[in-house]
Amino acid sequence: MTSGGAPARAEMIREFVGSARFAQAISLIAIGLAFSTHAIRALIGWPGLLAALAGLLVLCAASLVTRWRAIEWYGILPLTILVFVGWCAASVLWSTTPGASAARVVYLVAFAVLGIYVALMRDTIQIVRAFGDTFRLLLGVSLALELLAGILIDSPIPFLGIQGDLAALGPIQGIFGSRNMLGFVALIGFITFIVEWRMHIISRGRAIGSVALALGSIVLSGSPTAWIALGAALVALAALYGLRRVPGVSRWRWQLALLVTGAAALITGWILRIRIIELLDARGEFDVRLDLWRELSRYLSLNPLQGWGWVGRWPDAPPYTWLEAGAGRPHESALNAYLDAYFQVGVIGAFAFAALIGVALVRAWLLASNRRSVVYLWPALVLVAVAVTSAAESFALYEGGWMLVVICAVKAARDMSWRDALKRS
Incomplete structure (x- = not known):
């Protein structure tokens, strides 16, 4: 040698x-x-x-x-990510479970690093392709296992949490542990497949099959949260479709009109929330959340500013065991990302998380409405889905949901950064 x-x-x-x-x-x-x-x-x-x-x-x-x-390392991270993660790390100092908090902060940072890596090393088209290929596989495996459990062997697969209810048309969980998580993944997949189709990244037949796979998964999941988020994403898609065809000079007026219309729709939705819940046949899920949120309110007043310390998914330790006992059933989260952030890292952490989602969404929305390429629709529509889903689930605070938020926030910030504007001025 x-x-x-x-x-x-x-x-x-x-x-x-x-x-x-x-x-x-x-x-x-x-x-x-x-x-x-x-x-x-x-x-x-x-x-x-x-x-x-x-x-x-x-x-x-x-x-x-x-x-x-x-x-290009300059301006790699939005300040909103740094503030939120930094405050979560600081919460270890006053956490009621400092060991668990420290470990969970490292876990949060680990998935943030993965999100930053994907956002840095791949452009938006490549990211869309990566999510499309991955979600086709995950949803396909989920439906295959549901078919096995629900029809071929007619028996649950307990260790995966698959109940085998496909023959009754659901609800199904797939490999994700809950029907709402399956619905969330299917929704992000639906958005991704639509963008792939419009970008001609994949063939028409494959695109139609992928969209059918995603919609079928949403239907079979029986997740009201996924249906509401899907409706919001479709409305956002229609609004962006119209905005992209408006002359640039008058686009700001339409943006303002959409903002006012959106605010009015949110207020109307809140007023009619009970009727909407009944139409979606989601009264049972809403009652579960309401019981948990009432229990949360009892403890929020004890540590309103700093929270109880970051943990992500709830551990088997106080005060989370107290909340589960009071709500009458086990929970992995507060079933609301904003309330979860409030409970764990207080008012400051909740505002930091809301600012992270809000600033990223505004940047992504402006890019989607002003840039010609269809690929800019993906971060905007994904963030709309995440923002709406976060009102009923805490997926955006850990693992895949958190990594997705980081990817969208980093890509939006690098394409529309106020620090770059200051640097050029």
């Missing part, structure tokens, strides 16, 4: 790790892992999930190091 063999192999490894193909593979794995955490924990437990996450982070770090000079 020649003396130059080792340096040559090292150079080959460096080129491979720094290649676009490697970054593509890591992005696909990151998205797949983030949205498959329930199935991974069911198969190999928390140690297996954490080991996979740690290994993936090492690969991301290696990829970033090899492509260091090719990356």
Whole structure:
């Protein structure tokens, strides 16, 4: 073996790790892992999930190091992400469960790093393709397992949480652990498949099949939350479709009119919330949330400013066990991302989280309405879906939902940054 063999192999490894193909593979794995955490924990437990996450982070770090000079690092993170994550980290100091809080902050940062990596290493079209390919696989596997459990063997798959209710047309859960999470993934998939179709990224037949897969998953999930978020996303799509055809000079007037109309729709929806809930046959789900939120209000007044300390998914420890006892059933979250943030990291954390979603949505909306490419619709519509879903679920605070928020926020900020405007002025 020649003396130059080792340096040559090292150079080959460096080129491979720094290649676009490697970054593509890591992005696909990151998205797949983030949205498959329930199935991974069911198969190999928390140690297996954490080991996979740690290994993936090492690969991301290696990829970033090899492509260091090719990356534009200026203004990489929106300040809203830094403030929210920083406040969550600070909450360890006053948390009632400091050990769990510290570990959960690291977990939050880990998925944020994955989101930043995907946003940095892939452009928006590549991100849409990555989500499309991953969600087709995850939804396809979910429906295949539901078919197996509900029709072929007519028996639940307990360790995955699959009840086997496909023969009764649902509700189904797939590999995601709950029907609402399946509905959320299917909704993001629906948005992604529509953008893929309009961008001609995939063939027409594959696009139609993908959209049918997503809509079928939403229907079979029986998730009222997914239906409401789907309605909001379709209204947003129609509004953006109209805005993109308005002359640029008068577009701001239409934006203002849409803002006023949106505010009026929210107020009307709140006034008619009981009727809407009855029409969606969601009275049972609403009562569950109402009981939990009432219990939350008893404890919110004790630590309103700083909260009880960041934990993400609720651990089996006070005050979360007290909340579950008071609500009469176990819960993994407050079933509302904004209230969850308020409870865990107080008023400051709740405002920071709302600002993160709000600022990212405004940036993405302006980009979608002003840029010609259809691909800019994806972050805007995804953030609309996340913002609406967050009123009834806490998906945006952990794992795949959190990573999705980070990706959209980073991409929107890099395309429309006030720091860049200041730098140019």
